[in-house]
Amino acid sequence: MADLKITVDGLTLPNPFVIGSGPPGTNANVIGKAFDEGWGAVIAKTISLDASKVINVAPRYARMRATDSREVLGWENIELISDRPFDVWEEEFKKIKDTYPDRVLIASVMEEYREDAWKEIIERCQACGVDAFELNFSCPHGLPERRMGSAMGQRTEILEEVCGWVNSVATVPVWAKMTPNITHIVDPGRGALRAGCEGVSAINTILSVMGVNLETLRPEPTVEGYTVPGGYSCKAVRPIALRMVMELATMMYGGGNGAPISSNGEPPIKGEFLNCSLSAIGGIETGDDAAQFLLMGANTVQVCTGVMIHGYKMIHTLNEQLGAFMEKHGFNSIEDFRGQSLRYFTTHADLVKRQAAVKAAERAARDGMVTKDTAWEGEKFVEQSSRLVANQDD
Numbered sequence: 001m002a003d004l005k006i007t008v009d010g011l012t013l014p015n016p017f018v019i020g021s022g023p024p025g026t027n028a029n030v031i032g033k034a035f036d037e038g039w040g041a042v043i044a045k046t047i048s049l050d051a052s053k054v055i056n057v058a059p060r061y062a063r064m065r066a067t068d069s070r071e072v073l074g075w076e077n078i079e080l081i082s083d084r085p086f087d088v089w090e091e092e093f094k095k096i097k098d099t100y101p102d103r104v105l106i107a108s109v110m111e112e113y114r115e116d117a118w119k120e121i122i123e124r125c126q127a128c129g130v131d132a133f134e135l136n137f138s139c140p141h142g143l144p145e146r147r148m149g150s151a152m153g154q155r156t157e158i159l160e161e162v163c164g165w166v167n168s169v170a171t172v173p174v175w176a177k178m179t180p181n182i183t184h185i186v187d188p189g190r191g192a193l194r195a196g197c198e199g200v201s202a203i204n205t206i207l208s209v210m211g212v213n214l215e216t217l218r219p220e221p222t223v224e225g226y227t228v229p230g231g232y233s234c235k236a237v238r239p240i241a242l243r244m245v246m247e248l249a250t251m252m253y254g255g256g257n258g259a260p261i262s263s264n265g266e267p268p269i270k271g272e273f274l275n276c277s278l279s280a281i282g283g284i285e286t287g288d289d290a291a292q293f294l295l296m297g298a299n300t301v302q303v304c305t306g307v308m309i310h311g312y313k314m315i316h317t318l319n320e321q322l323g324a325f326m327e328k329h330g331f332n333s334i335e336d337f338r339g340q341s342l343r344y345f346t347t348h349a350d351l352v353k354r355q356a357a358v359k360a361a362e363r364a365a366r367d368g369m370v371t372k373d374t375a376w377e378g379e380k381f382v383e384q385s386s387r388l389v390a391n392q393d394d
């Protein structure tokens, strides 16, 4: 029987499925529901010290559906971080930890570029008993106007400095959540780990415009006739998330046996942060989706939009599907297969070389040419010798 239990940064989770920061972890009530249903861990909705500056609008979501099946493929949101007061969150963190002392509760935090603010939020959450932190360097809308979220995450030197402040006071593991709205996600990832974070999470939402209403000519979601670009999530972002997780994992754990994609043909990349952790996010809705991210090197997988579509009970199906995948392959634990697919990334030049070698071998076999000494046969010896002659007209 496959064992889904994992240990990451010293924390033990019954399974690798984590509620990603957002509406599914937005108060003590729903966090309790997630634990009751069996989620591996919960990352609460992102909080800051002064919630009075956070003012949400409605509507703030827009969905992309498949034309025929009406299945939700993409989801845009212009939601901000939590608008609930910090002292209410302190009480709720304490209450959740009192009720669920053995379950992993992760606080997601975001602050302005001020050392005292970051240190204060970490110390106050820590005093409530949270098990770990996720630093939100990645919210793409609204907060960058206050130079928070992705505005910080896009500048490695600022992110690294902030991670340094946090790690100077944090006594529990710290993950830094990366923005995908950047050309090289590896740069801030490396900065966070260099500054002492135990892990990185990726990805947050992708900056997007869902569409334009062709009756009103207004882009969606429309608030009093206007909008802002929002964050895109759900199934549609999964391939991009997989690529970014692969790039981070290659930097952290190394490139396996092939010449990894980001090496420009150089020898395989050496892992720079072998003992750090990786939490994958982006379009995960099934156990098979999760298995793909784990094969890319992730320790945990987060689900946010999926819970908004399917509800908290989806954890039972996720566990069953991941367990079935593991049993099919004879994997007893997540560590048995974590990161196994990284070795199959290489350069395009190497793909061309590999394909040419296979074609040459096929051609030689078709022409009856001996390419290995074991292929010589007594009966065909003379014919085989003659096929190897360079100029067949001699």
Ligand SMILES: Cc1cc2nc3c(=O)[nH]c(=O)nc-3n(C[C@H](O)[C@H](O)[C@H](O)COP(=O)(O)O)c2cc1C
Pocket: 020, 021, 022, 023, 045, 046, 075, 077, 079, 080, 081, 082, 108, 136, 139, 177, 203, 204, 205, 232, 233, 234, 235, 237, 281, 282, 283, 284, 302, 303, 304, 305, 306
């Ligand atoms: C409505 C909504 C609100 C979100 N709020 C937050 C947030 O407060 N903090 C955060 O770090 N990420 C937030 N996210 C991003 C998710 O945690 C996640 O990184 C992203 O949606 C991709 O994963 P998914 O496809 O499973 O949703 C939010 C996403 C959605 C859809």
